[in-house]
Amino acid sequence: MANTPSTPIIDRHYVLHNKEKTEEIIKRAMVDARKKIPEGAVATYIPELGKVNPDQLGICIYPLTGEKICIGDYQERFTIQSVCKVIMLIVALEVCGYKKVFELVGMEPSGEAFNSLVELDLNDSKPYNPLINSGALAVCGLLLKEVSFQDMLRYSRDLCSDYDIVLNETVFASEMKTCSRNRSIAYLLESKGIITSDVEDTLRFYTKMCSLSVTAESLAALGKKLANDGVCNETGARYMSSRTARYVKTLMLTCGMYDGSGTFAINVGIPTKSGVGGGLLSVSDKRAGIGVFGPSLDEKGNSIAGCRLLREISNELRLNLFYDPEWNKDEEEEGGEDNYTSETISHDILQHIKQ
Numbered sequence: 001m002a003n004t005p006s007t008p009i010i011d012r013h014y015v016l017h018n019k020e021k022t023e024e025i026i027k028r029a030m031v032d033a034r035k036k037i038p039e040g041a042v043a044t045y046i047p048e049l050g051k052v053n054p055d056q057l058g059i060c061i062y063p064l065t066g067e068k069i070c071i072g073d074y075q076e077r078f079t080i081q082s083v084c085k086v087i088m089l090i091v092a093l094e095v096c097g098y099k100k101v102f103e104l105v106g107m108e109p110s111g112e113a114f115n116s117l118v119e120l121d122l123n124d125s126k127p128y129n130p131l132i133n134s135g136a137l138a139v140c141g142l143l144l145k146e147v148s149f150q151d152m153l154r155y156s157r158d159l160c161s162d163y164d165i166v167l168n169e170t171v172f173a174s175e176m177k178t179c180s181r182n183r184s185i186a187y188l189l190e191s192k193g194i195i196t197s198d199v200e201d202t203l204r205f206y207t208k209m210c211s212l213s214v215t216a217e218s219l220a221a222l223g224k225k226l227a228n229d230g231v232c233n234e235t236g237a238r239y240m241s242s243r244t245a246r247y248v249k250t251l252m253l254t255c256g257m258y259d260g261s262g263t264f265a266i267n268v269g270i271p272t273k274s275g276v277g278g279g280l281l282s283v284s285d286k287r288a289g290i291g292v293f294g295p296s297l298d299e300k301g302n303s304i305a306g307c308r309l310l311r312e313i314s315n316e317l318r319l320n321l322f323y324d325p326e327w328n329k330d331e332e333e334e335g336g337e338d339n340y341t342s343e344t345i346s347h348d349i350l351q352h353i354k355q
């Protein structure tokens with residue numbers, strides 16, 4: 001029998017349980033999430049990523065108040081890949097301004113693969129959003145005119161509170177050898193007047209940013225600054241305007257998981273950006289930054305166990321933007337499907353609808 005609106009709701013306020021309880025919840029969720037690992041695979045189109053051990057899984061939750069919680073392979077270094085699109089967007093919005101950025105790229109979900117060229121060739125079309133490859137390459141074209149890679153590296157380290165972030169030269173070289181698809185996108189963007197910087201320099205800048213080595217812990221620190229509207233809650237330092245933080249979080253919710261963004265929003269309800277290195281950057285607004293590492297990917301290029309782990313904990317820890325006090329994950333399949341039959345329909349609710 002489904003719950004009815006008369007079910008008493010005891011506590012609507014956010015409380016991250018105490019550390020022990022939270023760890024217990026996460027450890028339980030990790031056991032389930034690990035079962036998904038064999039259903040996915042590490043990315044192989046960048047040969048160096050194909051060498052990564054797929055069985056790793058780690059998470060770091062960094063709440064604005066309360067203790068940091070880290071479990072599993074949270075200190076393992078991996079390449080940031082598409083999660084860097086968030087950092088590049090932040091810098092572009094701050095340095096080039098909103099008008100310039102959104103003249104070149106849209107703010108709509110694409111419903112297409114992250115490296116798609118489809119539709120880009122149509123007249124008047126521009127990249128759907130800055131969180132897919134075409135949009136990020138367009139953003140890089142702008143950034144190149146304003147900042148150096150060294151500036152980006154320094155700022156990434158600050159945002160992630162991680163001074164061990166370096167360029168992974170091996171992954172960078174590996175991707176540069178196999179990036180013909182991104183190269184095609186970049187030249188197409190040049191032909192449309194969207195990239196006006198040198199195309200090869202733009203491609204190198206983009207690929208270098210994708211090759212920064214991070215950990216789940218560093219992504220959680222970045223997420224925490226976004227959760228706190230661009231300010232580090234410990235030092236009071238502002239890293240971006242609250243408007244930039246809002247734009248970025250909104251785009252992460254609607255476009256951060258490529259053509260899996262809608263399903264992920266239903267299942268997890270936390271703005272998140274994925275990368276093919278297995279990283280997930282999540283922002284539970286005003287609550288916590290979350291970083292996940294799980295290199296086995298689903299068919300959309302998102303961490304398969306990482307997504308499952310976030311689904312398992314999002315509601316239990318009330319990290320979901322749309323926290324549902326009555327949600328029962330065992331009754332609901334992934335993607336919101338369930339066995340809704342006439343027996344499970346609530347007659348109390350029907351009374352409101354059918355008279």
Ligand code: GLN
Binds near residue numbers: 082175275277301
């Ligand atoms: N460097 C990767 C690429 O451009 C990033 C893609 C991703 O993480 N989804 O293909």
